[in-house]
Amino acid sequence: MVIGDGILTPCISDSIVWISAAILVGLFMVQRFGAGKVGYTFAPILCIWFLFISGIGVYNFIKYDPTVLKALNPKYIIDYFKRNSLDAWISLGGVILATTGAEALFADLGHFSVWSIQISMCCVVYPSITIAYIGQASFLRKNNDLVGDTFYKSIPGPVYWPMFVVSVLAAIIASQSLISDFLHNPTIPLSRVLPLCEIVHTSPKYAGQVYVPEVNYILMLACLGVTLGFRTTAKIGNAFGIAVVFVMSITSCLLVLIMIMVWKSSLLYIIGYVVVIGFVELIYLSSVLYKFKEGGYLPLAFATILMAIMLLWNYVYKRKYYYELNNKISPERLKEIATNEKICRIxxxxxFYSELVQGIPPIFEHYVKNVPAMHSVLIFVSKKSLPISSIPVEERFLFRRIDTDGVNVYRCVARYGYRDARSEEEPFEKILIERLKDFIREDLAVNEGERLEAVAREIEVLDQACFSGVVYLIGESEVVAKQGSNLVKKIVIDQAYNFMKKNLRQSNMMLDIPHARMLKVGMIYEL
Known part of the structure; x- marks a missing residue:
C-alpha cells in the first residue's frame, strides 16, 4: 500500500497533466543523488513553506472570523452527522486527505532519527498545518462560494506569486519524500522476496538511504501512466485516500503485534488501543472504500500485483534453497570426490560461488561428474552483505579448511558492508589470496619445525595455482516443476518464475566477476 501511496502522491501534485508529467520525469532523475542530498536541498524550502502557510493562516483568522475556534467543540461534528447522515459519512473520504503524509512517518525512520521526527512534527508541521486550516475555515465563513479553490483564493495579493512558487516546490518535495520511503531498504534481504536488483546506498551513515535504479524507473513509468490515464485529481484523490487509510490501518495492526510480543503491554491497554484507534480507522476505511469504482481500486491493484510477485518469487526461492540444503555434499562425500583416482587434478x-554458507552445493558434484577434473586449489566462496556501512579489509574474509586429506579445499565467506565496493584499487582476488595465506599460517598450529615446513609447502601450492591461472565457477541452476506436479505449480515455477529470472539482472552482474575468467555450470533442480 505504501507503493500505491508512493505512486499516487507525485501524481496528485499538479492539476495540469503535461506539467505534472514533466515535473515527474525531473523528480525521478534526481533520485540517484540520494535522499540525504536531495533532503538537504529541499529543507530550506520546507521551512519557508511552513512559515508561509502558518502566517497566512493567522492573517485569515484575524481578518475574517476568529469565532471559527468554536468548531473545536465535538458537538458540531455530532450535529453535522445528524443533519447529513449518509452524505456526512461519505465526506470523510475527503477529510482523510487532510491527514496525508502522517502515514509515511514510519518509513522516515530510515532517513531521520526518532527525536528529529518527533520535534519537527510536534513543533513545526502539526501547528503550521492546523493554523493554516483554521485560517482557511475563517476565510470560508465569509467566502463560502470559493470552496473549490480555497487555498489560492485565501492568499493575500502581495504574497500570491511567492506562495505559488513555494507551493509547487513543496508539492515536489512531498512527492520526493514518498518516493524515498518507497525505495526504503527493507529489513528482509531483497533477494528472498524480489528478483535481483541493483541497490545503491547513497549515504555512508544511514543504511535506509538507497537508490534502486530498476525500481525508480518502474515507479516513474507507473506515475506517468496514472497521471496521463486518470488526468483528473478527483479520481487520483479517491485512490490516494484508500492507499493512505490502508497504510494507517495495517501499521496499527502491526503495532498491536509489537505491543503484545515486544512491549508486553497489559491486555486492557491493548484492548483500549484497538477499540479507540480501530474504531476511528474503520470509519474512515469504510468511507474511502465507497469510492472504490471511481479510482479507488488502483492502489489495491498495485498491492495485489506486487504481493503476487513477492509470494511467487519467495515460494520458489525457499524451495530452491531447501533443495540445495537437503542435497548438499557432505565433507565425507567431498573427500571421496577429491581422492578419487578417476578425477584428474589440473x-x-x-x-566456486555458492549461496550456501554451510556445506557444498549439489551443483559441484554435477560439475565433477560431467567434467571429471578438479583444480589443484579449490575455494568455495559465498558473498554476504551485512547491514553496516563498511567492513575493514582485514576482517572481510572468513576461511575454513575442508578436511580432504591434504587436498587443498577451502570455504570462504566474503562479507561486505553496503558501502564496500570492489575496485581496481582494492582487487578482490589479490586480497582474498593474501588473507588465505594468513589463515594458513594461523591454522597450521603444530610444533615449530613441522609448522614452518607445512606452511611453506601449502603456500607454495597456492602460489603455483595462482600462477597457473584463476577461474571463477558460477553455479547456474535452472528450476522446473518435477514430474507429477499439479498445473498451478507448473505455471508458477516453469513459466512465471523462469520468465522473471531470464528477463532481469543476472547473478554474475551482482557479483562483479571478470567475464574473461568466468565459467557457468548449469544444473536443473526438480522442485
Missing part, C-alpha cells in the same frame, strides 16, 4: 585455482 593446475590452477578455482573459486
Amino acid at each position: 593446475p590452477g585455482l578455482a573459486m
Whole structure:
C-alpha cells in the first residue's frame, strides 16, 4: 500500500497533466543523488513553506472570523452527522486527505532519527498545518462560494506569486519524500522476496538511504501512466485516500503485534488501543472504500500485483534453497570426490560461488561428474552483505579448511558492508589470496619445525595455482516443476518464475566477476 501511496502522491501534485508529467520525469532523475542530498536541498524550502502557510493562516483568522475556534467543540461534528447522515459519512473520504503524509512517518525512520521526527512534527508541521486550516475555515465563513479553490483564493495579493512558487516546490518535495520511503531498504534481504536488483546506498551513515535504479524507473513509468490515464485529481484523490487509510490501518495492526510480543503491554491497554484507534480507522476505511469504482481500486491493484510477485518469487526461492540444503555434499562425500583416482587434478585455482554458507552445493558434484577434473586449489566462496556501512579489509574474509586429506579445499565467506565496493584499487582476488595465506599460517598450529615446513609447502601450492591461472565457477541452476506436479505449480515455477529470472539482472552482474575468467555450470533442480 505504501507503493500505491508512493505512486499516487507525485501524481496528485499538479492539476495540469503535461506539467505534472514533466515535473515527474525531473523528480525521478534526481533520485540517484540520494535522499540525504536531495533532503538537504529541499529543507530550506520546507521551512519557508511552513512559515508561509502558518502566517497566512493567522492573517485569515484575524481578518475574517476568529469565532471559527468554536468548531473545536465535538458537538458540531455530532450535529453535522445528524443533519447529513449518509452524505456526512461519505465526506470523510475527503477529510482523510487532510491527514496525508502522517502515514509515511514510519518509513522516515530510515532517513531521520526518532527525536528529529518527533520535534519537527510536534513543533513545526502539526501547528503550521492546523493554523493554516483554521485560517482557511475563517476565510470560508465569509467566502463560502470559493470552496473549490480555497487555498489560492485565501492568499493575500502581495504574497500570491511567492506562495505559488513555494507551493509547487513543496508539492515536489512531498512527492520526493514518498518516493524515498518507497525505495526504503527493507529489513528482509531483497533477494528472498524480489528478483535481483541493483541497490545503491547513497549515504555512508544511514543504511535506509538507497537508490534502486530498476525500481525508480518502474515507479516513474507507473506515475506517468496514472497521471496521463486518470488526468483528473478527483479520481487520483479517491485512490490516494484508500492507499493512505490502508497504510494507517495495517501499521496499527502491526503495532498491536509489537505491543503484545515486544512491549508486553497489559491486555486492557491493548484492548483500549484497538477499540479507540480501530474504531476511528474503520470509519474512515469504510468511507474511502465507497469510492472504490471511481479510482479507488488502483492502489489495491498495485498491492495485489506486487504481493503476487513477492509470494511467487519467495515460494520458489525457499524451495530452491531447501533443495540445495537437503542435497548438499557432505565433507565425507567431498573427500571421496577429491581422492578419487578417476578425477584428474589440473593446475590452477578455482573459486566456486555458492549461496550456501554451510556445506557444498549439489551443483559441484554435477560439475565433477560431467567434467571429471578438479583444480589443484579449490575455494568455495559465498558473498554476504551485512547491514553496516563498511567492513575493514582485514576482517572481510572468513576461511575454513575442508578436511580432504591434504587436498587443498577451502570455504570462504566474503562479507561486505553496503558501502564496500570492489575496485581496481582494492582487487578482490589479490586480497582474498593474501588473507588465505594468513589463515594458513594461523591454522597450521603444530610444533615449530613441522609448522614452518607445512606452511611453506601449502603456500607454495597456492602460489603455483595462482600462477597457473584463476577461474571463477558460477553455479547456474535452472528450476522446473518435477514430474507429477499439479498445473498451478507448473505455471508458477516453469513459466512465471523462469520468465522473471531470464528477463532481469543476472547473478554474475551482482557479483562483479571478470567475464574473461568466468565459467557457468548449469544444473536443473526438480522442485
